[in-house]
Amino acid sequence: MAATKRVAVVTGAARGLGRVVATTLAGEGYDLALVDLVDLDGVAGALAGPGSILVRVADVSVEQEVVALAHDVISHFGRVDALVNNAGISLLVPAEETSADAWRRVLEVNLTAPFFLCREFGRAMLAVGSGAIVNVASVAGLRGISHRVAYNASKHGLVGLTYTLAAEWGGRGVRVNAVCPGWIKTEMDLEDQGSGAYTDSDITGQVPMARFATPHDVAQAVAFLCDSSRSGYINGVALPVDGGWSSDGSWTSLRLKAREVPPR
Numbered sequence: 001m002a003a004t005k006r007v008a009v010v011t012g013a014a015r016g017l018g019r020v021v022a023t024t025l026a027g028e029g030y031d032l033a034l035v036d037l038v039d040l041d042g043v044a045g046a047l048a049g050p051g052s053i054l055v056r057v058a059d060v061s062v063e064q065e066v067v068a069l070a071h072d073v074i075s076h077f078g079r080v081d082a083l084v085n086n087a088g089i090s091l092l093v094p095a096e097e098t099s100a101d102a103w104r105r106v107l108e109v110n111l112t113a114p115f116f117l118c119r120e121f122g123r124a125m126l127a128v129g130s131g132a133i134v135n136v137a138s139v140a141g142l143r144g145i146s147h148r149v150a151y152n153a154s155k156h157g158l159v160g161l162t163y164t165l166a167a168e169w170g171g172r173g174v175r176v177n178a179v180c181p182g183w184i185k186t187e188m189d190l191e192d193q194g195s196g197a198y199t200d201s202d203i204t205g206q207v208p209m210a211r212f213a214t215p216h217d218v219a220q221a222v223a224f225l226c227d228s229s230r231s232g233y234i235n236g237v238a239l240p241v242d243g244g245w246s247s248d249g250s251w252t253s254l255r256l257k258a259r260e261v262p263p264r
Contacts, residue, residue, distance in 0.1 A: 005051055007077045008226060009033045009121060011060055011113075012087030014040055016186035017136065020215035021084055023047055024223050033073040033080075035060065036087070060087055060113040070120035079128070082226040083121045085114040085158075086136045090188055092197045095149040103150045110154035111161065118165055122174060129173035134225045135162050136218075137178040139242045147197065155180075159238045166236030175235040177225045182242030184213045205252060209243035210259060217241055 008025045012018035013034035022034055026049030033054045034040050040055035047053060054076050058065045074080060088110045091102055114135055125131025140148055141155030158178065165176040183189060183203045189212075193199070204210050221241045225231050240246045248255060 004079070005029065005031045006081040007031045007033065007073075007079050008082040008084065009035065009073060009080060009117075010084045010086060011035045011117065014038050014043055016188055017181070017184060017215045017218055018084075018086040019043055020219045021086060021222050024216075024219040025049075025082075025084075025226070026051055026053075028223060028227070030082070031077055033077070035069060060117060061108040063116050066113070066116040066120050070117075070124065073121075074124050080121050080124050081131055083117060083125075083131070083133045084136065084222055084226070085117055085133070087113060088136065088154075090148075090192055091150050092147050092192055092195055093150075094147055098149055106150035107154050107157070110151065111157040114158055115161060118161070118176070122165070122169065125174045126169060126172050130228070131174045132226045132228060132231075133165065133174065133176045134222050135159075135176070135178040136222070137162070137180045137238060139180050139182045139240060139245050141178070142180055142238065142240065142246045162238060163236050170235040175225075175228070175231070177231075177234060177236065178238045179218055179221050179225065180238050180240045180242065180246070181218045182207055182213050182240075182245045184215055184218060186215060205256065206248075207243040207245050208248050208255065208258075211243065213241060213243065 008030040010018055010022045013022045014036035022032055026047040029050055031051040035056050035058055044053045044055050056069055058069050060066055091106050118133055135158050137158045138155040140152045141159045145152055162176050162178040203212055218241050
């Protein structure tokens with residue numbers, strides 16, 4: 001008898017990191033449920049892999065839509081093995097200019113939505129005693145970064161949610177971890193840079209490895225944490241995928257000097 005296919009749910013799958021995560025998991029043989037606010041048929045058609053694909057348009061910050069989504073996915077596949085909470089939005093505004101509505105929207109999408117998704121899909125995982133949840137947080141969930149008060153707060157909260165669920169559910173077979181990427185070259189980065197908030201050199205000057213993350217860098221970490229055969233004893237980790245950003249307390253000139261190759 002053939003082994004039962006693993007099923008993964010990926011939110012924010014229409015573009016950027018979510019799309020690359022979906023592609024990576026498809027290549028590892030998962031059946032996929034892809035979720036976004038926009039139509040996903042084009043994404044599903046472009047994926048190469050042996051698994052089947054279910055696409056759903058949903059606003060994951062709306063509780064009723066998440067409840068319906070979980071019911072739909074589990075009814076369709078009969079199981080869920082991995083949940084990747086990738087959907088998120090950015091906001092680059094000075095703290096004193098951040099409106100209540102903007103604050104609430106960022107927290108709803110980046111923190112409340114992952115809670116709803118963890119709760120609904122987590123119930124199904126707990127019922128069978130196995131599963132993996134990977135929350136896509138950020139280096140901004142480990143450090144403070146100016147002009148991102150709502151975004152930073154949401155990602156710090158997402159790391160806290162990860163730790164709490166890992167403590168609560170780990171003994172019942174459900175592992176919960178987070179990845180904390182540095183800046184990734186995606187559509188979101190292009191939109192943020194378009195506001196004039198920063199340049200490529202601002203990022204590469206900060207990162208010890210002197211480059212942006214690629215979506216593939218982060219997707220490989222997500223796939224690792226989803227797979228119990230590779231990460232079965234990893235639970236409650238906020239894994240930086242940031243080229244060393246969160247480990248480097250150097251000031252800028254010292255960081256750049258460390259890159260200089262001494263003469264031979």
